[in-house]
Amino acid sequence: MRTWRSCLESAGAHQGALRDDYMKVARFMQRREPAGYLAVRLLVPASHQPHVLAGYAFAAFTDDVCDRGTVQERTGHYDAWAEQVRTALSTGSAAHPLLRAFLHTAAERELPRRWVDSYLEGARIDLDFSGFETEADYQRYVEQLTWPFLMITSGLAHLGGGSAEFAASCRLFADAAQRTDILTDLSEDLRGGRLYLPLSDLDRHGITRADLEKGRDLPGVRALVAATVEAARATLHEATVLLEHCSEEHRRLMRFILDLHHQRLASVTARGASVARRPVRDRPVACLRLLAGRPTRRAVRATG
16 A cells, blocks of 8 residues: 555645645545545555545535534534535635645546535535435435535546546446445434435335334334345446446446445345344445455345
8 A cells, every 4th residue: 555645746745735635634534434545545546546535525524514413503514614615616725624625636637516516505405304205305315415425526536527427327326325325324314313215115115204213123114124225236236337437547446335335235134124223334354355356245145
């Protein structure tokens, strides 16, 4: 693994305030997403690593602003942050180190501003989230928030954000990743008063929100989890086309991310209805096997 300083030198951020900003990006990602940080450091060429991490750090920091505090507090903090971002994009300067690094990355990688604007607008949905009535409501959420999130992170793999085919494949993965996250985080979201599964899915399986909140191991709950896994896995298989449209430099990282989501879905399947009682977390040894290019037997069965 190349040192972080050598990666910064390869990316042209080897001195002064810019280097310090990317140093803070690395520390932020090490704390918040250690597995993702390690994957980027191991699987992405040195000159691309600072840009990939800067994109994820900006998106993750924005997500954190939306999640902390009361609705009123979140809204106030988010409005102030969004205004900072829009001003920074217009003027080319910013006070926050993560935002300064992202500005530099966005300029270097020629990221279309529309994806940042779309993400900022979509993130407002989570400030006072009221749930989804139908699958169509869920798909609008993916379109407005999850997809732009991917395009300001994975989109940095290409100058200019990539082709229309790349964007379309990211849309597929956004759906699969979001549905997977809904399952792995189901118990925590319920404790926080949020349910991201469409109510129409609960109705279809004859269960209520209270059944999930109380962690009931019912046939309907098991069927709901299984059906949601099946839908996520089918879309994840379709999203494999992402590898055909991804740049060669980022293909190893994209393959790891796809395999990681298959592994998460396999873990959800093994847990069944208990995902409503406690979250599903990545297993460190299994993740290390994926990073080494050796999927676990469970993940192989899931993808085969």
